[in-house]
Amino acid sequence: MDDEFKIRDASVRKVLDSRGNQTVETDIVLPYSTGRCSAPAGASTGETEALAYPAGGVDSSVRLFESRIKKKILGFDALDQKGFDRLLREVDGTDNFSEIGGNLATALSVSLAKAAANSLGIPLYRYVGGFLRSEIPKPIGNVIGGGAHSKNGTTVQEFMVSSVGKTVLESITLNSIVHRKIGIALREMFKDFSIGLGDEKAWTASIDDDVAIDIIKTAAHEVESEHKVKVILGVDFAASNFFDGKKYKYKENHLSRDEQIDYACSLVKSHGFYFIEDPMEEHDFEGFAEITRKVGSEALIVGDDIYTTNAKRLEKGIKMKAGNAVLIKVNQIGTLSDTWDAVNLATSSGWKTAISHRSGETTDEFISHLGVAFGSEFIKTGTIGGERTAKLNELVRIEEELRD
Numbered sequence: 001m002d003d004e005f006k007i008r009d010a011s012v013r014k015v016l017d018s019r020g021n022q023t024v025e026t027d028i029v030l031p032y033s034t035g036r037c038s039a040p041a042g043a044s045t046g047e048t049e050a051l052a053y054p055a056g057g058v059d060s061s062v063r064l065f066e067s068r069i070k071k072k073i074l075g076f077d078a079l080d081q082k083g084f085d086r087l088l089r090e091v092d093g094t095d096n097f098s099e100i101g102g103n104l105a106t107a108l109s110v111s112l113a114k115a116a117a118n119s120l121g122i123p124l125y126r127y128v129g130g131f132l133r134s135e136i137p138k139p140i141g142n143v144i145g146g147g148a149h150s151k152n153g154t155t156v157q158e159f160m161v162s163s164v165g166k167t168v169l170e171s172i173t174l175n176s177i178v179h180r181k182i183g184i185a186l187r188e189m190f191k192d193f194s195i196g197l198g199d200e201k202a203w204t205a206s207i208d209d210d211v212a213i214d215i216i217k218t219a220a221h222e223v224e225s226e227h228k229v230k231v232i233l234g235v236d237f238a239a240s241n242f243f244d245g246k247k248y249k250y251k252e253n254h255l256s257r258d259e260q261i262d263y264a265c266s267l268v269k270s271h272g273f274y275f276i277e278d279p280m281e282e283h284d285f286e287g288f289a290e291i292t293r294k295v296g297s298e299a300l301i302v303g304d305d306i307y308t309t310n311a312k313r314l315e316k317g318i319k320m321k322a323g324n325a326v327l328i329k330v331n332q333i334g335t336l337s338d339t340w341d342a343v344n345l346a347t348s349s350g351w352k353t354a355i356s357h358r359s360g361e362t363t364d365e366f367i368s369h370l371g372v373a374f375g376s377e378f379i380k381t382g383t384i385g386g387e388r389t390a391k392l393n394e395l396v397r398i399e400e401e402l403r404d
């Protein structure tokens with residue numbers, strides 16, 4: 001091994017995420033470069049995702065890093081990403097990182113890749129994805145919602161838009177114009193009362209989901225006709241959060257499983273939605289399969305909580321045709337190599353991938369690079385707010401580089 005890639009130092013610190021909660025940030029230091037990554041946090045988490053922190057919280061992760069991890073990784077070859085990720089799994093010893101914390105594993109794993117890329121003098125998307133990658137994922141952002149991301153909002157967690165501009169800058173600008181229009185419409189309805197912003201800076205108001213559907217369609221159509229672009233509509237039901245074991249409980253209606261399937265299909269058939277995430281609770285593979293059979297030829301049926309970026313779970317879903325796309329979040333599984341395995345399996349099986357932020361974010365922009373490296377169809381990362389625009393603006397820079 002070249003000494004140039006030997007880990008010379010490694011450290012962890014506590015920083016804040018966008019909800020004001022502490023999270024971990026790690027530095028991996030090589031002789032001529034450093035890689036730094038801070039981990040995000042979910043609010044609506046899948047049952048099978050990596051545990052963000054061990055029982056003692058962020059402090060436990062920090063202590064474990066100092067006492068058990070640091071000495072093992074010093075001197076390690078930064079080009080051996082798989083070996084490094086395997087080492088993290090060995091030190092942890094569980095299958096969901098409940099010992100050292102999935103967020104510490106995520107931060108270390110991505111820091112290592114960044115350090116190696118920096119030493120080689122290439123951007124992260126090239127290091128992970130190779131030199132032939134040239135597509136930027138379509139940015140899709142949450143503009144109105146509720147669920148676990150805000151009290152008093154819609155039952156459905158996220159209503160999203162993806163404007164298809166000629167450049168990333170045009171697309172993200174138009175997404176934010178849809179966001180602004182929705183704010184104006186809601187203010188009009190509520191005369192300035194009872195509206196606010198959720199964790200991802202999407203609008204939140206005490207309205208029924210069907211009203212939200214009308215509002216987003218109106219705003220999107222206005223932008224389509226004013227700017228002559230297509231605006232793709234998306235939704236993340238995050239359905240596990242309002243399934244009580246028997247019914248899908250909306251504010252007014254309580255839907256049976258079959259009614260929920262029909263409702264999800266109606267968003268595609270009657271309202272033109274294309275991106276349909278987690279329409280059923282996370283154990284209902286068969287429900288996902290039924291929706292895919294019914295509308296999968298005209299829409300993406302995207303699994304998030306059901307797959308948790310886990311290749312094993314995804315294998316089952318692919319066999320059952322329970323979806324045709326998967327949401328990708330590194331800290332659901334804990335390492336870059338495991339994320340790569342899930343992406344590879346999805347892509348080689350003809351499924352699309354959508355790289356995603358978490359509702360609690362930092363300003364780290366690694367998902368913008370990974371979205372390009374993975375050849376993702378979409379990148380889900382909000383429309384406004386510093387921790388969201390950090391990623392969107394990085395896409396603008398990457399597009400500029402790819403063009404040059």
Ligand code: 2PG
Nearest residue numbers: 042043044045357358359
């Ligand atoms: C989701 C994500 C991101 P969270 O459900 O897709 O929008 O939310 O990070 O809270 O899991």
Ligand code: MG
Nearest residue numbers: 236238277304
């Ligand atoms: Mg989701």
